[in-house]
Amino acid sequence: MRIIAADRFELKREVEYGTPEQNQAVREIVEAVRTEGDAALLRYTERHDGVRLQAASLRVTEAEITAAYDKVDAAFLTAIREAAVNIRVFHEKQKRYSWMDLQPDGTLLGQMLRPLKRVGVYVPGGKAAYPSSVLMNVIPAQVAGVPEIVMVTPPATGGKEGIDPYILVAAAEAGVKEMYRVGGAQAVAALAYGTASIPPVDKICGPGNIYVALAKRTVFGAVDIDSIAGPSEIVVLADETADVGYVAADLLSQAEHDEMASAILITPSASFADGVKAEVERQLALLPREPIARKSIDDYGAIIIVGSLQEGVGVINRLAPEHLEIMTADPMEWLGQIENAGAIFLGAYSSEPVGDYFAGPNHIIPTNGTARFSSPVNVDDFLKKSSLIRYSKEALLANGDKIITLARHEGLEAHARAIEIRLERERGGN
Template sequence: MKIQSVTKELSLKRSVDSGTDEQRIVVQHIIQTVQSQGDDALRTYTKQFDGAELESLQVTQEEIDEAYSEFPEQMIKVIKEARDNIFTFHQKQLRETWTYTDSNGSVLGQKMTPLDSAGVYVPGGTAAYPSSVLMNVMPAKVAGVERIVMVSPPGPDGRLPAGVLVAAEIAGVQEIYKVGGAQAIAALAYGTESIKPVDKITGPGNIYVALAKREVFGDVDIDMIAGPSEIAVLADESARPAEIAADLLSQAEHDTRASSVLVTPSRTLAEETAAEVEKQLAGLPREAIARQAIDSYGAIYVTKNMKEAVGVINQLAPEHLEVMTENAMDIVEDIRHAGAIFVGRFSSEPIGDYFAGPNHVLPTNGTARFSSPLNVDDFMKKSSLIMYSEQAFRENAEKVAAFARLEGLEAHARAVEIRKENDQ
């Protein structure tokens, strides 16, 4: 890994893959075709892109039972425990409707209402992601969303991975469809004969899924357009180079564009970690991917002191941040920008990915400066409550009418004044 001193401008930002003109045209065509042809279009695209011919798009209980029968019992227990951890954490985020009565007798407040429905996209292909199921479904469950729909591309055999089906059943998903890609996003947004539309779509996917989410945003809500994975480790001489290297590689193996960064005031730690990264790269099953990510987007920054190191972290605003220092919690107080903060040597990033409870759907590409992890609020709406008292109305009607006329909105002013006139 490259070891370098800090410069004035640092960033983990990489150009977000907004797709080519050709890809955008393909996605737009797919969406339009699904809107006009419904289930027929979904079957056609599933055969074209996934090699699967489907009679029924919806997963049956028989398929779920079969997945259970072939899935390791121990992993079923692990997934259930992870679900419970995620549910417990997100339950603490739940906010209730609130009101207060002003001194003039007016009742003001905020009404919290869960979305009616949400769609969860779970990637397919060569890998299965049960953790994505749990992280997207459980906050919606806690929020009180009544209808949660999961879509995922099938394999050529027309089946979804056993782990994904088991996780969906454990999470309480009642509608599961074997469809992926841009066509799945279109179905969730606009509906087909089999799939009723939803109000919000969450979950990661390839470039076609990302472009489709961009296209349908506004007709439905989406969670985010996520960029490549990122990890930054803030460490001092008390940290262990082998453990830092392992954590840096845990993200590098995701994607050739993943970013792995160490920030430290210790040059010795920097050099030892760089050597460990090289040592541990050898023999990784995804060595080629991880090596390209490390070579292209990996870095070790050596700072003058810990204060400067914290400043670098806030400048980077990483998706995942590990703080591996003495008095780590004291340092956390100065961290302003990070999607998730892992404190201490036993809080390795994969602990958060799978099991601890906080959500692993996190802001990337510097957006941790202004956005948050997927959470219960993402599946709820807030409505303002205004029940103005007669006393308040009489005290403030003329002020409201004056404000309306200041903006040239006479009808607004009259809507207030007519109530005063009718009471005279």
Template sequence: MKVVSSKDFKLEREVEYGTPEQNQAVKEIVAAIKKEGDTALLRYTEQFDRVTLTPNQLRVTPEELQAAYGRVEESFVSAIQAAAANIRAFHARQKRNSWMDLQPDGTILGQIIRPLKRVGVYVPGGKAAYPSSVLMNVIPAQIAGVPEIVMVTPPSTGGKEGIDPYILVAAAEAGVNEIYRVGGAQAVAALAFGTESIAPVDKICGPGNIYVALAKREVYGAVDIDSIAGPSEIVVLADETAEPAYVAADLLSQAEHDEMASAILVTPSQSLADSVAAEVERQLQELPRQAIARSSVENYGAIIVVESMEEGISVVNRLAPEHLEIVVEDPMGLVGSIENAGAIFLGAYSSEPVGDYFAGPNHIIPTNGTARFSSPVDVDDFIKKSSLIYYSKEALLRDGKTIIELARREGLEGHARAIEIRLKNEGKGGDGYGEQ
């Protein structure tokens, strides 16, 4: 893992938007699903997943869900139940309520909060299957009150056995019973526009490969999406008190996700930098996903040595990482200085996987520096808001001429006249329709 000074490190990371060929392929897939429905969906499933299905085989049956429990360990079921409880407790605190404010003149202003009606959750099945992502997408939607939650996942996440049983058990524990064995761009298009077998949704969320990301971008506007997620990122801000073995292990916990994942240590301690570099190499030798993690740390990893902790904080805020660990003597003392980070982990024992799996906060977090302006998935992602306006006669007579003034300054005479006709009817007008 290379050790560099902050002056020699390029902070900007190229955002992945896919090659022209990938973008064109996705456009063709989406267009085919819109036109042909199930026919195209089944054709692409056979082409890309090498699984031949009939329309009747697309939906996972209740018997399959129940049978999945027999293919996983009881300890996993207990773990997923405990994690789900923590995630529910955390997200329950985010729930909003509708509100109305009654003014003395009879005016009522307010906001109506409603859940989305139908949400689609994409669960990937490429380099690894992620049951935890099922919980992180589904539970906030449930707390928001979404009545229909549908899940799609590639048909062979579990190899020849079909869908990974751990994904199915996580879905069952989360309360999802509408699941389809489809993946890739074709699944995203099916969720967005519907087919004979899959009803369209209002929003699509969940991570996936580049084709899934491009498909979500392609269908955005027809439906809402959570984000265009990039590769996973971690930044560890540490001082000389940090344990090198812990820091190295946490960097590798993200590097093993994907060859394009980013793992960065920022520290003012040259001795820590050298020790972590050696420890990363030692631990890599024993990591089952060594090839993936090594590619990540060699191409997108770095140990940045800064002159001071203040400079380190500046580097962190410019990186705006998905995950930030603060491993210093007084981590709480630095929290107020962090402006841009998706999730912040404090202290030596708040390892990033604690948040990925168990603590409760959502692990679907902004990547590619977008923590500068966006936030982790939460209950708000699954609601819509309507403004409520009730103006009394008294209020309109009081404010009408001001509204007319603003409308005419924008050249919108029809707006002005809609108010003026009411004022004239109540004997409060008199300016005349045509006077400006």
């Protein structure tokens, strides 16, 4: 893990999404599913997942869900249920409501909120299955009032046994009634455009590999998407009062996600930096996913030496990290100065996995510096807003000439005349 001065550090981020070959492959898959429907969906599932399905077998059955409960351990079931409660309670506090403002002249202005009708949740397989991500996508949508939530996941998330039973149980516990065994770009296309077996949705959420990310970008506009997620990131701001073992463990908690994840420590203490570097090496050797974590640490990990914690805060605001941990003598001292971070963890006991799994805030957080302008997944992501305008005669008579002036300034005569005809009639003109 490299140690570097703040003025020489630049975070290596992937600014382009996918190779030309990957982009072309995704475009072909999306177009094929859009035009051919189930036939293309099944063809690409066999080609990329090695599973031959029939259209009638795409949907997960109640019997499979029941059987999944027999395959998960009781401790997991207890934990996932308690986590779901915490997540729901947190997101209930985000709810907003329609409002109307009746003004003295009789004009009524307002905003009407309505949930999206149908949302698709993508749950990845591959290097790891993430039941927790099911909760983080589904529960905010439920709190928003979305009536139809559908889940797709690759048909072999659990290997040769089929779909990982922990994913099925998590979805069932979250209240998902409609699940399909399909993944990759073909699943995203099916959700966006619909097939005979899978009705289309209004929005697609959830992480996935590069092909899923590119497919989401391709279908955006036909449907909404949550984001184009990049590799996971963690930044830890720590002084010499922090525990070396805690800091190293938290850095590795993100490094083990994938080879492109970034784990960065910012500290004013050179001796503390040396201690963390040594501890990272010690803990790395003990990890089951050591090859993945080591490549992440070697390629994207860093310890940044700053002149002061104040300088460190400036570095953080430039990086706009997905996860930020503040492990200093007084973490609250610095909170008000953090401008850009997806999720902020304060103190020695607020390890990043607390947020990933159990505390309640959403763990689907902006990556790649996008915390500068975006937020974690929340209830608002599943609501649409309509403006309400009921203008009174008195208001139109008072303001109509100004509206006409603005319309004619923009060269839109029909706009002006739509107001003018009303003014003439109400003022007793022709």
